[in-house]
Amino acid sequence: MKRPIVVSGIRPTGYLHLGNYFGAVRSFVKMQESYNCYFFIADLHSLTTHPTPDNLQAGVKQVLSEYLACGIDPEKATIFIQSDVPEVTELYTFLNMNAYLGELERTTSFKEKARQNPENVNAGLLTYPVLMAADIIIHKAQFVPVGKDQEQNLEMARKFAGRFNRMYNCELFPLPQPFTFDGGDMIKVPGLDGSGKMGKSEGNGIFLYEDPKEIRKKVMRAVTDAGPTIMNSPKPEPIENLFTLMKIVSDPDIVQKFDEAYARCEIRYGDMKKQLAEDIVNFTAPIRERILDILKDEEYMARVAKTGAEKARESAQATLKEVKQLIGVKRLF
Ligand code: TYM
Numbered sequence: 001m002k003r004p005i006v007v008s009g010i011r012p013t014g015y016l017h018l019g020n021y022f023g024a025v026r027s028f029v030k031m032q033e034s035y036n037c038y039f040f041i042a043d044l045h046s047l048t049t050h051p052t053p054d055n056l057q058a059g060v061k062q063v064l065s066e067y068l069a070c071g072i073d074p075e076k077a078t079i080f081i082q083s084d085v086p087e088v089t090e091l092y093t094f095l096n097m098n099a100y101l102g103e104l105e106r107t108t109s110f111k112e113k114a115r116q117n118p119e120n121v122n123a124g125l126l127t128y129p130v131l132m133a134a135d136i137i138i139h140k141a142q143f144v145p146v147g148k149d150q151e152q153n154l155e156m157a158r159k160f161a162g163r164f165n166r167m168y169n170c171e172l173f174p175l176p177q178p179f180t181f182d183g184g185d186m187i188k189v190p191g192l193d194g195s196g197k198m199g200k201s202e203g204n205g206i207f208l209y210e211d212p213k214e215i216r217k218k219v220m221r222a223v224t225d226a227g228p229t230i231m232n233s234p235k236p237e238p239i240e241n242l243f244t245l246m247k248i249v250s251d252p253d254i255v256q257k258f259d260e261a262y263a264r265c266e267i268r269y270g271d272m273k274k275q276l277a278e279d280i281v282n283f284t285a286p287i288r289e290r291i292l293d294i295l296k297d298e299e300y301m302a303r304v305a306k307t308g309a310e311k312a313r314e315s316a317q318a319t320l321k322e323v324k325q326l327i328g329v330k331r332l333f
Contacts, residue, residue, distance in 0.1 A: 006035040006179070007141035009042040009082060012059030013049070016066045017205035018280070019189035019198035022248050023147025027181045029071045031145060037077035038139050038312055039067060044082050044089070045131060048113075048124045064301050066208060069290035078315075080308035082135065087316035092127075092134040094323060095160050098167060099130045103159075108152055133157035136176050137164075138316045143179040148186040149197060154178055168326040172319075189248065190241035192222035209291050212281040219277035224269040232263050242272065250279040 008028060010020060028039050041063045043056060051059065060081055067079055082088060104110060104126050114121045124131075129152075136144055136157045144154055154176065161173035178186055188197045191204030198204055206218055223238040235243065239262075246255050254275060261267040294301065324330045 003034065003036040004142045005139055005174075006031050006037045006143045006145065007040075007136045007139050007176070008038075008145050009040040009045075009135060010063055011042045011046040012056065012063045013046050013051070014059065014200040015062060015205070015207040015209045016070075017198055017200065017207050018245070018248070019147060019205070021070065021208060022181075022189050023149075023187055024145055025067070025070050025072070027145035027179060028067075028077070030181065031143070031179065032073060032077040035143065038141070038315070039072055039077050039079050040085075040135070040308075040312070041067075041081045042135070045128065048122060048128065049120070061295070061298075061301065062209075064305060065291050065294040066287075068294050068301075068304065069287050070208070074304045074308065078308050078311040079304055080312040081305055084305065084309035085138075085312045085316050087313060087320045088131070088134050088138055090320060091138050091316075091323060092131045094327060095130050095134055095164070096127055098163055099127065099160060101126075103156075104129065107156065109149075129153045129156035130160065133160040137161045137173045138319050139312070140172075140174055140319060141176045142174045144176045145179040145181075146186070148188040149199075151178065151186055164323075170326055172322055172326065190244050192219065192238075192241060192245065194223035194238040194241075206280060206284075208284050208287045210284065210288070212285055215281050215284065216277040219273050219280065220270075222273055222276075224273075227267055227269065228262060228265045231265055235262065242269075242276065246272070246276050246279070249283050250276065254279070 008024060010016065010024065016025065028037065031037055041060050043060050046056065046059065064079070064081070068074070072079060107129055110126060110128065113125055132153050133156060136154075137160070144150075144157070146154060158175045161175055165171055165173055180186055190196065191198040191202055192206070193202075193204045196202060196204075198206070206215055210218075222242055224242065225236060225239065228235075243255065243259065243262075246258065258267060258272050258275075
């Protein structure tokens, strides 16, 4: 039986953090066993914020090493760099003709980014979801493992895929569905600064590559409060976030222990943070070691990227050929 197709990518804008790992990468590692997976580094998407060439190069290398260090296996999954597959940008051009200004302007992440950086509201930012749709549908993906923050972008990908099918009276593109690690809701890994999600641009990331000492410092600095004074009271957001992170990295009985202590108003946040820091370090330290090793082997990384690009291009070219035929941009003379 043919394996269902999976596509996902990460922008090379910094070290991978726990949000990237638990929102996306751990699903990649799981899915490669039984799906036909395409995992890439979204270097074109990262151009919206104008990195220097050196930063861009370093970022691509870093994420590639991190993919491999996390256990994505080039023998099982196709690992590639987005800009090595120019067919994607060709499909992006076609999709742009049927993507409307109003719907692009209404996208939450566009509005947010435009508000944060009013001096850099470029067309690439506006059409970001179109490029993302092209990434996904060029391989006819059925599943896309991503975190909650990508939900709307994925919805747009379904919209553009469906619109193309209707417009050209075909069923070329499956409508890509989100995939979550445990089959539950899409997740948002929180930061430890009181509210919101962990993010590269939020400045609250705990990185896989990070030195254990630094991780301990960051966790010990996490925002807490004076502690509950009424038994079984609900947790305010900063405390809930601490528990959410603990549920992700620690054993369930440890979480339960602190949960019960909280309910009895006996919680000691210092102890909880120490435990959380150790559990994070236990998880990240072996990955960090592997990243350091892989970064030394540029030849290996180049080989992985080259083989991945060839496989991804083969799949992309096949789809693009069909697209061109349907649209009519195929020479008949
Ligand atoms: P990016 O680079 O911002 O994030 C990469 C992945 O990490 C997930 N993620 C999180 N998940 C849970 N909690 C968090 N705090 C958290 N922070 C980040 C993201 O949901 C994502 O899965 N637009 C994409 C890149 C992209 C893409 C694609 C993804 C380009 N084309 C095609 C899938 C398919 C992005 O900026 O991800």
